[in-house]
Amino acid sequence: MSQRTYFIKTFGCQMNEHDSERAAGVLEMMGYRKAADADSAGLVLFNTCAIRENADNKLYGQLSQLKPLKLADPSKTIVVGGCLAQKDQDVLAAKAPYVDVVYGTHNMGRLPQLLAQADSASLPVIEILEHTEMFPSALPARRDVPHHAWVSISIGCDNTCAFCIVPALRGPEKSRKMGDIVAEVRALVADGVIEVTLLGQNVNSYGRDLVRDGLVPSVEGQRRNRTLFAELLHLLGEIDGLQRVRFTSPHPKDFTTDVFEAMRDIPNVCEQLHLPLQSGSDRILKLMQRSYRSRRFLDLVVEARETIPGLAISTDIIVGFPGETEDDFEGTLTVTEQAAFDSAFTFKYSKRPGTSAVDLDGHIDTTTMDERFMRLSTVTNRLSAQSHQRQAGTVQEVLFEGPSKTDPSRISGRTRQNRLVHVDATSVTVPATMHAVEITRAADHYLLGRVTDQPAGPAVPTPVVQPVAG
Numbered sequence: 001m002s003q004r005t006y007f008i009k010t011f012g013c014q015m016n017e018h019d020s021e022r023a024a025g026v027l028e029m030m031g032y033r034k035a036a037d038a039d040s041a042g043l044v045l046f047n048t049c050a051i052r053e054n055a056d057n058k059l060y061g062q063l064s065q066l067k068p069l070k071l072a073d074p075s076k077t078i079v080v081g082g083c084l085a086q087k088d089q090d091v092l093a094a095k096a097p098y099v100d101v102v103y104g105t106h107n108m109g110r111l112p113q114l115l116a117q118a119d120s121a122s123l124p125v126i127e128i129l130e131h132t133e134m135f136p137s138a139l140p141a142r143r144d145v146p147h148h149a150w151v152s153i154s155i156g157c158d159n160t161c162a163f164c165i166v167p168a169l170r171g172p173e174k175s176r177k178m179g180d181i182v183a184e185v186r187a188l189v190a191d192g193v194i195e196v197t198l199l200g201q202n203v204n205s206y207g208r209d210l211v212r213d214g215l216v217p218s219v220e221g222q223r224r225n226r227t228l229f230a231e232l233l234h235l236l237g238e239i240d241g242l243q244r245v246r247f248t249s250p251h252p253k254d255f256t257t258d259v260f261e262a263m264r265d266i267p268n269v270c271e272q273l274h275l276p277l278q279s280g281s282d283r284i285l286k287l288m289q290r291s292y293r294s295r296r297f298l299d300l301v302v303e304a305r306e307t308i309p310g311l312a313i314s315t316d317i318i319v320g321f322p323g324e325t326e327d328d329f330e331g332t333l334t335v336t337e338q339a340a341f342d343s344a345f346t347f348k349y350s351k352r353p354g355t356s357a358v359d360l361d362g363h364i365d366t367t368t369m370d371e372r373f374m375r376l377s378t379v380t381n382r383l384s385a386q387s388h389q390r391q392a393g394t395v396q397e398v399l400f401e402g403p404s405k406t407d408p409s410r411i412s413g414r415t416r417q418n419r420l421v422h423v424d425a426t427s428v429t430v431p432a433t434m435h436a437v438e439i440t441r442a443a444d445h446y447l448l449g450r451v452t453d454q455p456a457g458p459a460v461p462t463p464v465v466q467p468v469a470g
């Protein structure tokens, strides 16, 4: 077995995907090369997530699978980094004492030193810092695909959603300077990237800390009376060769009209919006400490759909938050129907020690939780199937990524609205290229199509439902 090979297993969100690219960059700088799998790698790094309990369980399951290999070959190095490490360093070291290095969310840049220490240590080397000294984008990133890049615009979160562990793990919101972001995107485009996804826990509060700290005295955005996030989109809109810009996630409470207008006016900003609802009950939203209410959310959906032609809206919804009654849950079903989400990520509430929701009354039993989850999924699946069916017969621009994960006779790509499209693999031989595709069939979670010479047109939008009073 080669000592100088690595394999990274990533759990959790896109921030973690991006952090893993940086960890890969740091390891490659140290002379490591990527291995095909965890079993054959000299170093295995788990980049962990702690958002729900099943994320914790998955990690411990995978670690115990690796244990016999580590015991048989002590020179194999096991590293656990990221959010769960930040939260549970002691539990980790107790449950998996054969781990070599544990590091948190703020110190990936110190990986070389930690690995060097582990060489001569008999116990796990653990380093968890409470805050970041250097913006992590300064680290090299080893991208998995040549045409797409994640770009961090901010890290951390200043919100206090009662269910959420992220602020405790990632710290307060810290924005990156706009000039640094634009310079990174320009360099990525020069390197062949045609699509970027801007990342932040709350992208539309981007820059608030920079203003507070007096770090943006006279940016053009302020002169033009735009929010800094809208201004950033405009600056990225001017970059030649950058064909698609996406971002995740905005927070409904901070959404401003200038961002909708930017999405409408800037050709490379895609018609895709992830707007997390969490609950459709105002009583539960209040308990969740989400400061918008269902009416404001639905007004945003209507404004977005009316402003941005062909827009697709996705969301996150939690069922079974403490105290959720049948009436509250039905409120979520109603708002979900009215918002007519094009796709949705639905979650069962998971108790996270350290968050304020743990202390609320009325935790929901698993039978009720399961039943509500099923009922909500039925609605969101139907809505996404309908949204897909509306696309049949249209011709849309698809950026192809590579072979389908489930059927190698197909190649897969995404429309500007982020809908997954498969076509026959023989029709697109060069990945990372853009083609016009006629949509021939719609399934619940993907579209089928064929490459065509006809010009691509707009997607069919989801009809706007005017919110009812209340």
Ligand code: SAH
Residues within 6 Å of the ligand: 051, 052, 163, 164, 165, 166, 200, 201, 202, 249, 250, 251, 276, 278, 316, 317, 318, 347, 348, 349, 350, 351, 352
């Ligand atoms: N910053 C992002 C969310 C990151 S977490 C945002 O605010 O949009 C992604 C999603 O996980 C959340 O939107 C929420 O729906 C879900 N989630 C977070 N904590 C959870 C918990 N304790 N139980 C269940 N789902 C949770």
Ligand code: SF4
Residues within 6 Å of the ligand: 157, 158, 159, 160, 161, 164, 165, 166, 167, 201, 202, 251
């Ligand atoms: Fe968590 Fe809320 Fe911050 Fe999102 S906005 S990361 S849900 S605290």
Ligand code: F3S
Residues within 6 Å of the ligand: 011, 012, 013, 014, 015, 016, 048, 049, 050, 051, 083, 084, 166, 169, 170
């Ligand atoms: Fe992301 Fe999970 Fe951390 S969702 S921010 S990796 S807790």
